[in-house]
Amino acid sequence: MMRSILTLFLVLIFLNASAQDNSVFIYGRVFDAENKTPLVGANIIYGRNQGSISDTKGNYSINLSPSLLNLTFQYVGYVSEVKHLNLNSGDTIQLNIGLIPAVNEIDQIVISANKVEQKLSDLTVSMTLIKAYSPGNNHISDPQELIAKTPGIEVLDGQASIRGGSGFSYGAGSRVMALIDGLPVIAADAGNIKWQFLPLENLSQIEIIKGASSVLYGSSALNGVINFRTAEAGIEPRTKFFVESGFFDQPSNKDWKWWDTPRVFTNASLSHLQKFGNTDLGIAATFAFDNGYRKLNDEKLGRFSLRLSHKSEKLEGLKYGLNLNSGMTQKIDFVLWENAITGALKHSESTATKLNGTFYAIDPFISFRRNKNTNHDLRMRLQATSNRFPDDEQTNSDAITYYTEYQLQHKLSHFATMNIGFSENYSEVLSNFYGDHQTLNLAGFSQFDMEVKKNVKLVAGVRLEQNIQDGNPDELVPIFRTGINYKLAGYTFLRASFGQGYRYPSIAEKFASTRLGTVKIYPNPDIQPESGWNSEIGIKQGLMIGSLNGMIDLAAFYSQNKNMIEYVFGQYYDPVSDSYDLGFQAWNSENSRVYGTEFEFQLNQSIGMFTNSFRGGYMFMYPVEYKKDDSETEFLKYRRKHSANLEWIIRLGKFDMGLNLYAKSKIMKIDKVFLGELTREDIMPGFYDYWLVNNKGYFLSDLVLGFRKSEQWKVSLAVKNLFNTEYMGRPGDVLPHRNISLRLSGIF
Amino acid sequence: MKKFIVSALIIAVFIAFSCKKDEESERFTLLTSISWFSDTLLANGVDASGPGQMLEKFKGEVIFNKDGSGTFGGYVGTWHFAYDETKVVLASDSLIMPLTTNIEELTKTSLKVTTSFPNFSDPENPTDIRMTFKPK
DSSP states (O other): OHHHHHHHHHHHHHHHHHHHHOOEEEEEEEEETTTOOBOTTOEEEETTTEEEEOOTTSEEEEEEOSOEEEEEEEOTTEEOEEEEEEOOTTOEEEOOEEEEEOOOGGGOEEOTTTTSOEEGGGOSSEEEEEETTHHHHTTOOOHHHHHHTSTTEEEETTEEEETTOOOOOTTOOOSEEEEETTEEOBOTTTOOBOGGGSOOTTEEEEEEEESOOHHHHOTTOSSEEEEEEEOOOOSSOEEEEEEEEEEEOOOSSGGGOOOSSOOEEEEEEEEEEEEETTEEEEEEEEEEEEOOSSBTOOEEEEEEEEEEEEEOSSSTTEEEEEEEEEEEEEEEOOOOBSOSSSOTTBBOTTTOOEEEEEEEEEEEEEEEEOSSSEEEEEEEEEEEEEEEOTTOGGGOEEEEEEEEEEEEEEEEETTEEEEEEEEEEEEEEEETTTOSEEEEEEEEEEEEEEEEETTEEEEEEEEEEEEEETTEEOOOEEEEEEEEEEEEETTEEEEEEEEEEEEOOOHHHHHOOEEETTEEEEOOTTOOOEEEEEEEEEEEEEEEETTEEEEEEEEEEEEEEEEEEEEEEEEEEETTTTEEEEEEEEEEEEEEEEEEEEEEEEEEEEETTEEEEEEEEEEEEEEEEEOTTSOEEEEOTTOBSEEEEEEEEEEETTEEEEEEEEEEOOBOOOOGGGTOTTTHHHHSTTHHHHHHHHOSOEEEEEEEEEEESSSSEEEEEEEESTTOOOOBSSTTOBOOOOEEEEEEEEEO | OHHHHHHHHHHHHHHHHHSOOOOOOHHHHHHHHSOEEEEEEEETTEEOOSTTSTTGGGOSEEEEOTTSEEEETTEEEEEEEETTTTEEEEEETTSSSOEEEEEEEEOSSOEEEEEEEOOTTOTTSOEEEEEEEEEO
16 A cells, blocks of 8 residues: 555656656556566666666656657566657656567476476477467357367367367267366267367466377377366456457358348357465356357357365465356257258258257366475366257256366476376266266376486376276276477477377267167167377477567377277168168278378567567378278278468557468268268258369468457457358358457456 | 386286287177178069179178178178177178178078168168078
8 A cells, every 4th residue: 555655656756747847757567468467677668778667566657858769668578569659748658568478489388298287398299289368369259169270170060180080970979088177078978079168268278189198088088188278366366358249241152041130149258367365266157149150050158167276374285176167058050951052051950959958067176285296186077968959858868977086296306207196987878869878987097207318308108997888897908108308409309209099989879879850870889999099200499589489390190090980871770670771870990090290380579569470380191091901991081181270460559460361171081971872862962062063172261350449458350251261061061151240358 | 216117017018918808709700710602692582693683792702801801792891790799780882881781590501691771762662681691
């Protein structure tokens, strides 16, 4: 209080002095643009080494002569900002400056790769980071859209594929594990990712591991991991919000337009982070209403999350708390179109089914850091999902999962750390659709991180896992991984890794039995687990040249899988009706290999008053089936050879602009049923002819323009799919055409 | 430290080698140990093995390899058991789609399978298929 009065007093003295001698008075505050924390000791420079520094609250003040000058705000680890000022005598100017962290990209701290905090440069595997500001900057409220726009990843109707590891399997099973703060959020019934319930509010960052990660994360991490990490409260409270509304333009094929009133969507979000003594609170809520650009494909969504943690005053190193993530949705998922001529944006009524879905995950946790060398972590998750189909109650399902994980991290010596843990994952599914089933997964894992020699880091791990379904134990499965990282020079890191993966079939793949319009799904209780391995070599080069800061990464990868589970259209036996009919069934159909290269980069640079940020990548892959004699036969289904993207953000004073470019080559193979003469018109009218002409790959661009009215308020306009490109994901899934949205956001 | 790592490696290797291997069932052994040859190929009770007929390409030698690959007359593809080894599913790139058949009889001297294939021009009246094979 005294300090504030003193500051005010000083300001008044300066004001008085400036009024008397016609000088100019500039004052304000320097702070971290992301979390509003004051920056103590920031340099405010003008002329030749003249200036001031900020105090313990980030406040500064300068008395100047009237002139035209550049005022530079500098702070170690942050991007400098220059203000060009035309000062007239007697002016009093308040300048509050939020500096953007300029952490060297390769020094960023990540946790997912080895379940310990590490620098990105020290990893033995490829990892892509999505920063907390990315969803907001790009008007993205759907986590699925955010991940789909990441280099090296394809998401086909909710099914994520990292480096071609997956195709499209009609929404059942996932070879990519989704995590919230390190705990799995795969649905127990369909084994898929419930994207709409993953949090983008109060986000710290999203870490994506590219490659087999089953040793630490178990079944479903066969192809990689996407970890949504939520933020902790900073020193100062932070409240963020946005409201956004937009509409879909006309499709480029005018015959497809079916609506008379605009198809609009609205999103709103409010989040707050605050420390109360030793207690951290994070709370967030999001609402989304989407009319849908397709007929019978609308959605209403609500998402709520709470993060509560407390550091014990009595016992140093003890921390405990509770996280909650929850959501509700009312929607109609798109399955098949009506026809290609006028009905590509109309959901076939035969497959349109209303769904009321709920989800919640409650995560109590306790951790104890006994000393600098030992850390105990006990974390639990109670996750429940409910799918209610008001018009088709036969397909209702409820699933509940109890997950517990204990992890001990112990520093054995100054060069070696041991990480051991145990986990159990018990799921119960109650459904007419799947039948009633219980699955228990028990696992133990152990991993060692060693600095075997100066600049050489080694990691080796093993996991033992057993699945017990409906009381029937599967065999005990051992999985291994190892990797090495060598610091070749100051900012140059070489890496190599090998990891095995394993995935137990989901309940949907084993037991789902239903009919979606003309499409019938058959159970396959004999389906076997799929397994594989992945290896890569890579080089990461950090860049710190003048005002340029960033990294480039080049990797060559090779993965091989056997018994891959895929849905295959065929003539199958239906045990319920004791008859044979056509439909889809999960099969262990493919032995596959995917090899290729991936290039990624992130560059930040300040030139004068411009701040530029470039991020992007290119991936080439060759995905093929192979036979026992090692001969390669055909391309894998639903894969593309080439994909590339570029994100460019430029800031100038109160204005910023983001331009995102995406390019993907054609899909090389799809299910025969969509192309076969006997079946194609019954399944999806007009698709065959459409596919022959239009499966050529695509180029997309998004443009976002922003204006910061102040440090707190921002207005932005986004035009997604700027050139109104017509493009398709999985067969029949025409993806959004041009849409325009306006967003008002604030941070306090 | 060294002892710990060595112990961990020994345990891992032991576990890897102690995993039990699948034992072959009697049906699996019977099906895979014999080279079969087509005997009768009937569609709706009528021979359909003639030129241009529905089951023409099933005519000839039929081999079920232990690794899941197989030759079914003129088709080269894969096979697997289903429903507690009461059905066998045949797949081939040359077949329009995978075919599930019911194993009516499997002995050292005879293999008889039946199925019902949808009739696209008349969905209400599928084609009943019956195929018998003898050891070659």
